[in-house]
Amino acid sequence: MKRHTTTPRPGWQQTVEDQGLIYPLTRYPDDTLRPYWDESAYYVFSLPEVEALEEVVEELHAMCLAAAEHLVARDRLAQDLGITDPRLAGLIKESWRRRAELPSLYGRFDLRHDGTGPAKLLEYNADTPTSLVEAAGPQWFWMEERFPGADQWNSLHERLVEAWRRQAELLPPGSPLYFAHSAGDELGEDLMTVAYLRETADQAGLATESISMEDIGWDRLSGRFVDKKLRFLRSCFKLYPWEWLATDRFGPHVLDTLDNGGGTGSTLWIEPAWKMLLSNKALLAILWELYPGHPNLLPAYLDGPRDLAATTGWVAKPLLGREGAGVTVHDPGAPAAVREEPCCYQELAPLPDFDGNRTVLGAWVVEGEAAGLGIRESSGLITDEYARFLPHVIL
Numbered sequence: 001m002k003r004h005t006t007t008p009r010p011g012w013q014q015t016v017e018d019q020g021l022i023y024p025l026t027r028y029p030d031d032t033l034r035p036y037w038d039e040s041a042y043y044v045f046s047l048p049e050v051e052a053l054e055e056v057v058e059e060l061h062a063m064c065l066a067a068a069e070h071l072v073a074r075d076r077l078a079q080d081l082g083i084t085d086p087r088l089a090g091l092i093k094e095s096w097r098r099r100a101e102l103p104s105l106y107g108r109f110d111l112r113h114d115g116t117g118p119a120k121l122l123e124y125n126a127d128t129p130t131s132l133v134e135a136a137g138p139q140w141f142w143m144e145e146r147f148p149g150a151d152q153w154n155s156l157h158e159r160l161v162e163a164w165r166r167q168a169e170l171l172p173p174g175s176p177l178y179f180a181h182s183a184g185d186e187l188g189e190d191l192m193t194v195a196y197l198r199e200t201a202d203q204a205g206l207a208t209e210s211i212s213m214e215d216i217g218w219d220r221l222s223g224r225f226v227d228k229k230l231r232f233l234r235s236c237f238k239l240y241p242w243e244w245l246a247t248d249r250f251g252p253h254v255l256d257t258l259d260n261g262g263g264t265g266s267t268l269w270i271e272p273a274w275k276m277l278l279s280n281k282a283l284l285a286i287l288w289e290l291y292p293g294h295p296n297l298l299p300a301y302l303d304g305p306r307d308l309a310a311t312t313g314w315v316a317k318p319l320l321g322r323e324g325a326g327v328t329v330h331d332p333g334a335p336a337a338v339r340e341e342p343c344c345y346q347e348l349a350p351l352p353d354f355d356g357n358r359t360v361l362g363a364w365v366v367e368g369e370a371a372g373l374g375i376r377e378s379s380g381l382i383t384d385e386y387a388r389f390l391p392h393v394i395l
Contacts (some may be wrong), residue, residue: 001049001115003354005041009145012039016119016138019132021195023187026386037134038388039142043375044361045394049115050153056119057109057363063294064124065368067286068277072096080302081280082319082342087255088246093110094260095273096243101261102272103167104367105197106132106160109373110383111361114352118295121287122346122360123317126272126278128241131362131389132156133196135374139391151394153373157200159366166198166367172259174302175234176207178227182240183212187206190239213240218253224266225250225257235259235268242276243320245269249268281317281344289345300346314349327382350381 001239009015016037024037038316056106070076072093077083095102108129113119136156143152171177179198181190198208211227219226225233239246245254258273259265277283284300284394291297299308308314311332318326319342327346351358360383
């Protein structure tokens, strides 16, 4: 794993926008626009290195499923995940037990890796992962243009299409699959992620429709969710976190009509409710409890930083959150304070420094199989909304 600098292609911004990346720039607090898609540098991997990372990712996914089974079997959703609503917890457990009957598409592991030593799991984005568009399309086209004949850890598009094709029989017959994003997305990232996933479903032969979450209505007479034309939403892929879906104004209706694969409800949501077991940062502590000392895990706890305060330092992560929101970094020797909000306290493993850039690997899984890589860089230890996306190549 090495970082190389290069000269961006002429007209790169228009090129990636035409490929679906309509948010190639990020506005900073000083009101300047700087590249989010950054092809002034790229990363190089060897094939054996990528193959080893693929094995790590698939092993981590299997461990996460085992942790989910443990949480359900030991009834630890309230204690560890903060899911205190017994009705919601019951539906999550039912969803887990019926998971073979429920469509489930993709996820992204964030890994710390510098090319030496074992990769370390930072977190698993299993419910609403983004940065998919740039990983699946623009970086592949960049490689074909800049390194013709080379390869890339990237079978995302083909695997997504095939996943929809295989799971089509799990969808309710005779109605389209809706793809929903929030209209509150100002950058367009959620919009384009959902549009891209809809495109992969279209290529798999599914009938699809697009809708915003804000345009989903509730028909009181029939007791079902409907679109603006009052057509029933029988199935819907939503880029909208489950913790919002289950607790906002229409949350009770979601629970009332949840289709968990048994044909008893009216709306089948993708990702399914059991993904709440994996998208919660408490999963990191459960993994460490079940697999202590595993080479691809970092020590993590729910009751405080414990010995990390005196040894390595720690990172406090809210159990639910996106884009590094609420994450705090604590050096060794800092007071071992426990935050009021529920957090996971994970060993501080500073992101590797490549020429002053802090790098995190986003390893994608589709149907539980390793499917691709996206790389983000940040200036600090937390990968936040100002991170940059860089392409990679296997040489």
